[in-house]
Each structure stands twice: as C-alpha cells, then as structure tokens.
Amino acid sequence: MKLLVFELRKIIFDKKFLYLTIFLFAGIAILFLRNMLFDSYIEKEEQQKIDSYVLTNQSNKRLLERTLEVDPNNEELQQLKTINDQMLETLFELRSIRSLDDWQTRLMLENEFFQMAAEYKNAGGDHPLSFEEIEKTIALNQKLLQENIKPEHPTYTTALPNFLMIVTNLFINLGAISLLLLFVGDIVSSEFENRSIYFLYTQPLNKIAIFTSKWISSIFVYLFIIFILYGTAIILPLLFGDKGTFQYPILLEKNQEIRFITMKDYLIQSFIIVSIIILVVVNVCMFYSLYFKNTLGSLFALSGTLFAGYAVTFIPWKFLFWLNPFQYLLGESRILDQNNSLWYQGIAAGVVLSLLMYLLSLQKIKFSKLG
Amino acid sequence: MIIHIQNVKKRYKKEWVLKGINIKVEQPNIIALVGPNGSGKTTLLNCMTNLLSFHEGTVELVGKKHTDPSLFKEVSFLQDNRILYGNLTGYDHLKFICNVQHLSTARITDVAERVGMSSYLKKRVRNYSLGMKQHLLLAMAIINQPKLLLLDEPLNGLDPTSAITMRNILLELYNEGTTILLSSHNLDEIDRLTNTVYFMKDGAILKESLLDLNMRRYTVSVTDGKKAKKILEEKQIDFTSINENQISFDETTIDLQTFIDYMNQNDIQIYDIDKQKIGAERRYQELFEGAK
Numbered sequence: 001m002k003l004l005v006f007e008l009r010k011i012i013f014d015k016k017f018l019y020l021t022i023f024l025f026a027g028i029a030i031l032f033l034r035n036m037l038f039d040s041y042i043e044k045e046e047q048q049k050i051d052s053y054v055l056t057n058q059s060n061k062r063l064l065e066r067t068l069e070v071d072p073n074n075e076e077l078q079q080l081k082t083i084n085d086q087m088l089e090t091l092f093e094l095r096s097i098r099s100l101d102d103w104q105t106r107l108m109l110e111n112e113f114f115q116m117a118a119e120y121k122n123a124g125g126d127h128p129l130s131f132e133e134i135e136k137t138i139a140l141n142q143k144l145l146q147e148n149i150k151p152e153h154p155t156y157t158t159a160l161p162n163f164l165m166i167v168t169n170l171f172i173n174l175g176a177i178s179l180l181l182l183f184v185g186d187i188v189s190s191e192f193e194n195r196s197i198y199f200l201y202t203q204p205l206n207k208i209a210i211f212t213s214k215w216i217s218s219i220f221v222y223l224f225i226i227f228i229l230y231g232t233a234i235i236l237p238l239l240f241g242d243k244g245t246f247q248y249p250i251l252l253e254k255n256q257e258i259r260f261i262t263m264k265d266y267l268i269q270s271f272i273i274v275s276i277i278i279l280v281v282v283n284v285c286m287f288y289s290l291y292f293k294n295t296l297g298s299l300f301a302l303s304g305t306l307f308a309g310y311a312v313t314f315i316p317w318k319f320l321f322w323l324n325p326f327q328y329l330l331g332e333s334r335i336l337d338q339n340n341s342l343w344y345q346g347i348a349a350g351v352v353l354s355l356l357m358y359l360l361s362l363q364k365i366k367f368s369k370l371g
Numbered sequence: 372m373i374i375h376i377q378n379v380k381k382r383y384k385k386e387w388v389l390k391g392i393n394i395k396v397e398q399p400n401i402i403a404l405v406g407p408n409g410s411g412k413t414t415l416l417n418c419m420t421n422l423l424s425f426h427e428g429t430v431e432l433v434g435k436k437h438t439d440p441s442l443f444k445e446v447s448f449l450q451d452n453r454i455l456y457g458n459l460t461g462y463d464h465l466k467f468i469c470n471v472q473h474l475s476t477a478r479i480t481d482v483a484e485r486v487g488m489s490s491y492l493k494k495r496v497r498n499y500s501l502g503m504k505q506h507l508l509l510a511m512a513i514i515n516q517p518k519l520l521l522l523d524e525p526l527n528g529l530d531p532t533s534a535i536t537m538r539n540i541l542l543e544l545y546n547e548g549t550t551i552l553l554s555s556h557n558l559d560e561i562d563r564l565t566n567t568v569y570f571m572k573d574g575a576i577l578k579e580s581l582l583d584l585n586m587r588r589y590t591v592s593v594t595d596g597k598k599a600k601k602i603l604e605e606k607q608i609d610f611t612s613i614n615e616n617q618i619s620f621d622e623t624t625i626d627l628q629t630f631i632d633y634m635n636q637n638d639i640q641i642y643d644i645d646k647q648k649i650g651a652e653r654r655y656q657e658l659f660e661g662a663k
Contacts (some may be wrong), residue, residue, distance in 0.1 A: 196453070199455070201420075202450070204443040
C-alpha cells in the first residue's frame with residue numbers, strides 16, 4: 001500500500017500528468033463547443049442533402065422525359081418516371097418541413113423517399129443511394145418512430161448519450177491506448193533508463209511488490225482517464241446540451257442482418273471491450289519494458305504486437321475471434337459489425353493473455369538485474 | 372560478520388571484470404575501495420547489493436545472504452544521484468524509506484538537520500544542486516541508522532564545505548558503530564577517513580592493499596650520497612635514490628636509528644631528515660602510475 005501511494009505520487013507530481021489531464025479536459029470541451037457551434041449547421045446540412053437529391057431526381061426526370069420522347073411506349077421508362085416524380089414530390093414536401101422541427105413527419109417522409117429510391121433502383125433506374133444505405137436509414141428511422149425518439153445528428157450532437165457515444169468512439173478506437181501510453185507507457189522502462197529502479201531495489205522490498213504496485217498504478221491511471229473523460233463528457237451536455245435518452249437505438253449488423261441495441265448497451269459494451277484491450281496493453285507493455293529496459297524499444301515492440309494481432313482478425317477463420325483479444329484495437333467496428341463474430345468473443349482471450357503476461361513479468365522481475 | 376565476500380567472480384561476455392574478490396570485515400571499520408576507472412569498484416558494490424549478478428562466489432552482509440531484500444533494513448547503499456525522482460521532494464524520498472522500513476517519520480527532521488538540508492527538504496529534487504542531491508542521498512542512506520553503509524563515489528561533485536560535512540558525518544557514523552565501505556577517487560579525503568584501503572586493478576584487489584598506509588617514509592639528505600648508497604646496497608636494504616645526495620626508504624625496510632648508526636660508522640653526515648606518512652595518494656601513484 002505504501003509502495004502504491006509512492007508510485008501514485010510519482011505519477012501525479014509529474015508535469016506530464018498535469019499537461020495530459022488539461023489536454024484531455026480541453027479536448028472534450030472543444031469537441032462539445034464545436035457541436036454547440038455547429039448546431040445551426042445541422043439544418044443547413046440536411047437541407048443541402050435534400051437539395052442534392054432534388055438535383056439528382058430532376059436530372060433523372062429530364063433524362064427520362066427525353067428518352068420517352070423517342071420511345072413513348074416504353075413501359076419500364078414510364079414506371080421509372082412515375083416513381084421519380086413521386087420521389088421529387090416527397091423531396092419537395094420534405095424540404096418544406098425542414099424548419100418546422102416536426103421530426104416524426106420528416107422521418108416518415110424520408111422513409112417514403114428511401115423506399116421509392118429502392119423501388120426506382122429495383123425498376124432499373126440509376127440513383128447514387130446504395131441499397132445498404134437505403135436499408136439502414138429506413139430501419140433506423142422506423143426504430144426511432146417506433147420508440148418515439150427524436151433523431152440526433154451523428155457528429156454534431158449536444159444530447160448527453162449521443163455526445164457520450166462520440167467521445168466513446170474516439171476512446172475505443174485507439175484513443176484509450178494512446179492516452180494510457182502517454183500517461184504511463186514508461187512507468188517501468190523509465191525507472192531503468194533513469195536508474196531510479198536501483199533505489200527501489202536497495203530497499204527492503206519484494207521485487208514482485210514493486211512490479212505489482214506499478215501495475216495497479218497503471219490501472220488507477222486508466223480509471224482516472226475514464227473519470228476525467230466521462231466526467232467532462234457528462235457535465236458539459238448536462239449544463240449546456242440536451243438530456244437525450246439512453247434508449248437511443250444504435251444500428252448494427254449481426255449475421256448479415258440489421259439489429260438494434262440501446263445507447264446504454266453500446267456504452268456498456270464499449271467500456272468492457274476497451275477495458276479488456278487496456279488490460280492487454282498494460283500487461284504486454286510492462287513485460288516488454290522489463291525485457292528491453294528502455295521506453296522506445298518496448299513501445300516499438302508493443303506497436304508491432306498490436307498491429308500483428310489486429311492483422312490476424314483479417315484471417316477468414318471465425319474461430320480465431322475466440323483467441324484474439326487484439327480485435328478490440330478498433331472497438332467501434334467490433335460492436336457495430338458482428339457479422340463474423342460476436343462482440344464478446346475476445347474477452348476471455350484478453351483476460352488469459354493479460355494474466356499470462358503478468359505472470360511472465362513477475363518471473364522476469366524476480367531475476368531482474370541492472371542492464 | 373559484517374562483510375563476508377568469498378571469491379566473487381563476474382564476467383561481461385568473455386571478459387572477467389571481477390576476478391575472485393575476497394573481503395572479510397568483522398569489526399566496525401571504514402574501508403575504502405580505490406582504483407582507476409573500470410577497475411571493478413562499482414561492479415563490486417552492485418554485486419554486493421544484488422543489483423548485479425555474479426558467476427561465482429558468495430556474499431553475505433550483516434549475516435544475511437546478499438539476495439535477501441530484508442538486509443536493506445541494516446544496509447544502506449548510497450548511489451549516484453540519478454536514482455532520485457525529480458518530481459518529488461526530498462521529504463517524499465525520506466518518508467518513503469521511513470514507510471517501507473517501518474521507521475518513525477520524526478527521524479526525517481533529525482536526519483535533515485544532521486546533513487544540513489532542512490532548508491530545502493520540501494523542495495522538488497529537480498530544483499536541487501549537485502551538492503544538495505548528495506546531501507539528500509546521504510540522508511536517505513543514514514536515516515535507518517545502518518550497520519553497514521556502502522557508498523559509491525560519495526564525494527563526487529561536492530564543494531569543499533560539503534565534502535567536510537560528509538567526512539564528519541561518516542566519521543560520526545563510524546564512531547557510532549557503523550561499518551563504512553566506500554569507493555572514491557578523492558584520495559586526500561580517504562587519507563582523512565581511513566587507513567584501510569583496498570586498491571583494485573582489473574577486477575582484483577591488489578596484495579599491496581594490505582600494507583599499512585600509516586607506515587612512514589623517510590627522505591634523508593647526506594654529505595656523501597654515493598658512499599651511503601653503496602653501504603645500503605651492501606646491506607641489501609631497499610631504498611630509492613632521489614638525487615645525488617638524497618635517499619628515501621620505508622620504515623619497514625630499515626628503522627631510522629639503524630640507518631643513522633650505519634652513516635655514523637662510515638663518517639657520513641646527515642643534514643636533513645624528512646618523515647612522511649605514505650598515504651593513499653602516494654600508494655596509488657606507486658601502484659598505478661609507477662612512481663616510487
């Protein structure tokens with residue numbers, strides 16, 4: 001315990017710790033400020049999107065009319081023209097209600113338009129919207145209507161749960177690993193580089209206790225990062241944003257089908273998988289630090305291991321997902337794309353690998369001498 | 372036994388850096404390890420404290436095997452100042468030692484006062500000067516009142532005042548019963564601290580280490596140097612010719628009275644006798660620089 005307190009003091013009183021904490025806090029605050037400032041831009045962006053659909057459909061209309069002048073009895077072209085006209089009508093209606101904030105009507109009209117777009121493409125027409133995009137938009141809109149939840153912009157949102165999701169996505173896509181390595185990536189190696197480990201080794205202390213206190217300190221720092229990150233990401237929307245709902249549907253693909261989980265579930269799953277990958281990274285990094293006894297070497301080895309591990313996820317053998325915890329390197333896609341495996345498949349492997357690296361590190365430090 | 376080192380050998384790759392070191396210390400003493408850079412002094416200290424492994428031999432300090440971390444309750448090792456944490460205060464360092472060694476934190480004030488660092492005890496170490504860091508290292512080494520104190524170059528970078536303070540503290544500790552083993556290049560200071568000096572060269576302790584550094588050396592000026600040297604040669608007495616009429620010899624080879632008698636018997640007049648303690652510096656010059 002005394003050793004742990006000393007380790008934490010060493011970390012906390014380091015200027016780097018202060019700068020990174022400020023950076024973390026400021027980063028989230030700037031992100032939220034951006035979303036607040038871009039709030040008015042959301043409507044404009046939606047308008048531009050509809051305008052671009054209108055332009056596409058108008059151009060299709062002109063093309064169809066010209067072709068029908070040449071071949072007026074072509075039934076297929078007539079059908080396409082009918083659908084295209086209906087789509088244009090829907091788009092005009094959609095454009096007219098943009099500023100009214102009647103999101104239910106908007107979603108219904110949007111779905112009507114997307115359904116017609118699918119019909120148009122099925123009838124042989126050409127439209128920039130892909131079938132996948134159409135299918136997903138319709139499904140999400142239907143879910144929102146069904147749950148009576150106001151849609152939020154995927155990027156520029158100030159609603160608490162949705163803003164949390166933005167922050168979480170940054171965090172689980174390498175953000176957590178980068179932050180942790182900046183905070184404590186050198187917790188073991190720097191002791192060897194600065195030779196301060198000599199001080200600890202010449203105290204009546206067990207080497208295993210020295211290592212374990214560093215390990216626990218790293219986990220504390222991870223929890224501290226979570227606290228600052230989510231603390232800031234919760235307080236700012238509560239003070240200046242919208243309350244939103246944690247029942248907000250998140251669309252994902254599971255076994256080639258569209259499924260939904262709630263925002264609450266998404267955040268919980270994100271927290272679990274990011275914690276697993278952090279556990280793996282902490283243990284692998286500490287083992288390499290003991291092995292190489294210098295920061296650069298251990299970080300290079302760690303990066304190599306992470307990327308090699310992630311590359312394994314591209315091997316088309318589904319069973320490997322049970323064995324590879326490095327699949328959580330990019331956590332967002334791991335939850336949203338569950339076509340090849342389920343999101344939790346790598347958890348056990350992560351725990352086992354962490355435990356293994358921890359035990360190897362204990363063996364290593366037991367016989368650790370000066371470089 | 373305070374120090375019991377038996378036939379310690381260590382090599383880096385194929386090169387032996389310690390070639391069978393033997394040291395036995397049974398009573399409190401001040402022992403100096405002296406030798407040129409690369410002679411193995413620091414390696415020996417690191418092996419003694421289990422910071423480095425060695426290939427052969429055994430080390431016991433204060434009756435405990437060197438691999439037993441609990442020995443550091445009775446043994447302190449003053450190393451170089453890179454072991455200090457710049458972002459912590461001197462107080463933090465001392466408090467940590469008190470905590471892990473179950474000592475009263477009241478000792479911090481006492482020891483800080485003793486080494487003269489009370490005024491900057493609560494400043495961050497990154498703001499310390501070299502001398503201040505050395506004071507902190509000393510405070511860290513003596514706060515547990517060790518039976519054995521190992522010091523690696525404790526006088527490095529110290530100004531004369533700090534060096535005197537350090538020397539006085541070491542002598543006080545010795546008088547209180549602490550055995551001190553230090554490596555140093557400062558031969559003047561060693562002469563003031565101890566007569567027990569182990570000279571190390573190429574990983575071994577030289578036999579000459581056992582010579583008493585309190586031994587006197589005489590330099591005598593005579594009226595007929597040529598004749599005097601001839602007499603000494605006939606008697607097979609080891610001496611050094613300084614110049615034509617000046618001779619130098621150690622008191623172990625011939626005592627002064629016998630020398631005077633020889634000169635009187637041969638009508639050689641002595642007009643000057645200079646007596647000097649050999650000392651670590653002189654011995655070092657003889658061993659490592661070929662001076663006589």
